[in-house]
Amino acid sequence: MPSATLLGQALISGVLAGGMYGLLALGLSLSWGLLRLVNLSHFALAFLAAYIVYDLGTNYHVAPWWSAMMVVPAMFLIGVAQHWLFDKFKVNELASLLITFSFAMIVEAGIQLHWTADYRRFETHYSTWSLRAGPFYIPVLELVLCIVAGILAWGTWLWLRKTYVGKALRASAEDADIAAAFGIDHKKLAYLLSGIGAAYAGVAGTFIALIATLAPAQIWAWLGVVFAVVIIGRLGNPLGALFAGMLIGASESLAMAVLSPAWAPVVSFSVLIVILLWDPDWL
């Protein structure tokens, strides 16, 4: 059994790593829960954003926050364009999954063509900064990621709960026809939501560039875990997605510390299977 310090450190790293799951799950959860569209290309967009941030930073010395200013709106536009296609062809859930998978394949090919299949790493002088709290180390970038993810999740949650636009979106997700009868223009809102979801992929991509090593095939690496997070956090619930991400991150990290790193995937998916079968009330 590892020491208490090691377990504590594993817990902290896990929660922080889970912030990334939560951030990626956020956009996915919104489009799936509120638009009934499963967007597999979400991961591809995040990596596209990451590569652009990496490229601008490494070759032109643009700071990542300036890159983000450009990448995030660009992703918003891609999200809107995608939705135009879904809307025009009245795409259902299953077809959206297949189309976005194909789209992700195209993006992956594009990335590999331009940046090759080599591993890429965005080196910054702050990438190794960490804070010290007692015996524990807290990596700064991951902490910033979690704070940003928290602000976005909380903001989105408030937006959906408190504003007219957010309530209209939730009403449309429950019953589009009835909502339309009450004068809700579901179509316009869907474009907005689609754009926001993709913009979140841009935010996630910026952090992926800073934290992770980039390779085209990595697009698929987080897909399973993030889907588990989306379900556990309940579709369309931004705060749920973030908490579920941190829960899964923490449990994976603890499993790595107690068992071995290779056992980590069992944890997240076992949690998902148990929750799907059990369907507890508190979710």
Add this chain to the structure above:
Amino acid sequence: MTSANALPSALPRLAAVLGIAVFAILPTAGLPAFYDSFFYIVFFWISLSTSWALLSGFAGYFSLGHAAFFGVGMYTTATLTTQFQVPFLATVPAAAAVAALLGIGIGAVVFRLKRLRGELFALLTLAVTFVIATIILNTPIDGGAGVFMSAVPMPDIMPTQTGTIYVLGFVMCAATLAIAWKVAHSRLGMGLFAIHDDEDVAEAKGVPTFRYKMAAFALSAGIAGAVGGIHAMYVGFLTVGGTFELTVPLYVVLMSVLGGSRHWFGPTVGAAVITTLLYAFISGGEAMIGRAIVGLILIVAILWLPDGVVPAVQKWFRKRKASETEPAASIVPVVTAPARPVGERTILEVRGVTKRFGGLQALDGVDLDVREGEILGLVGPNGSGKTTLINVISGFYPLSSGTIAVDGAQIGHLPAHEVAGRGVARTYQIPRPFVNMTVLDNVALAATFGGPVRPAAEVRDEAVHWIAFTGLAGKEQALPAELNLHERKFLELARALAARPKLLLLDEVLSGLNPAEVDNAIRLVRAIRAQGATIVFVEHLMRAVVELSDRIAVLNEGKLFALGAPREVMRDPRVISIYLGKAYAA
């Protein structure tokens, strides 16, 4: 059947025989080894995507976990050949068996939960894949280093290794297609197609949905396991990462959907097209551009052909044929038959039936007897429990307490399909036809699963008879979406009648019809009774209730409130008061 019709039906058979012959002798033609492995890969994807379609296309249980069964098959063969020195060919059935057992195990849990349909089923199967992959990775089955199969001797079926692989892949593919064809043209397939469209209705029409889903899952997983067993020999070196890759289930889905996953031949078309495209582009040097082009083609195909290539072609053929013949749609007038006297035998016996939903008491100790040939009108204010009673009798809801007997046999605790098998048929207030099946198939399904076991031709005649009986002649090949409400209500009736029920439960067949259609429907209900059926019908339209019923039962707040001859019951001040309030009762 005339000789003019015999030719087109013989054509596919001829094509199949020719295809099998050509592909069987191909390895002897002395082509370069490249072709052997190219065709093997095509066979591999055809088998895999067809096996996926057996459950996910036919029954609509969309799985993203096909890699689990395929991978378990691969590792079964790898383990048995390398660690236990079992001859390779003997491990293939074992691989199929292990994968099928895994499918049955998952199904036994998952298929009991109604919640886990649709995308949640897809994700659950995906999650199972990751769990199995991790277990294999961390146990001696793989151990993280991968498994080399190079020392395993290849059977000498053909002079070359690639030739042998080709033959194995071909046999597997032919067998898979034969199974898929057989399933699609059997009772099982018919039931699966119905489950795809509306599982609850399928169950109510007598389809043993749980058993059928398990059978489809076992078949689907078993074939995938066998394919994996052979593929282990082809790849020669197994890694967990390569075996349980996410692209396997996604490619399988894409191929099936592109070709048409509800058709037994659809996945073959999709797999052949996509594999050839990928191969052409990848061997052309620019692998990545190839993948991008494949992605683009898929997007275009899915947007323009959402049902797949094969169904689209079929539709086009049907349209061309239809415009040649142009059947005259005719409404057959309903024959009015003389009423038969009500018999003495009790067909339906309801005793102390109670149904609770949480704290809500929907039915509270209802007793009711319905005699043979009787028409019982079931009335009561909204929320009084009429439809709940129908749902309980037909087995859709389990009883909280009490007993129900049909013709002397206890049915209170049977699943819905067995209740249907004992001669109980029902209609739905809002028609729930199987939307992807023609009118004829809709009715034939009810005749197949509701009535006695008969040859398919007889079932068809029976279905045609009831379609004509309900005035839908000429619409046999129409899809339910092409019918108006009136016709869809009558399709509900035709489906119920085709099961030759002893007891027919009608839930508001008249609601939403105009006066002329109501008259037509009333005559039809009389004609049904004249055939010997006993009818319980829920209705709000008092004119129809009084005209049709031998007796009326009034439900109020889940209790039997009044029972008797129509005119007496409807004049009863207590009955008037529950409908209109006390002021009108005087």
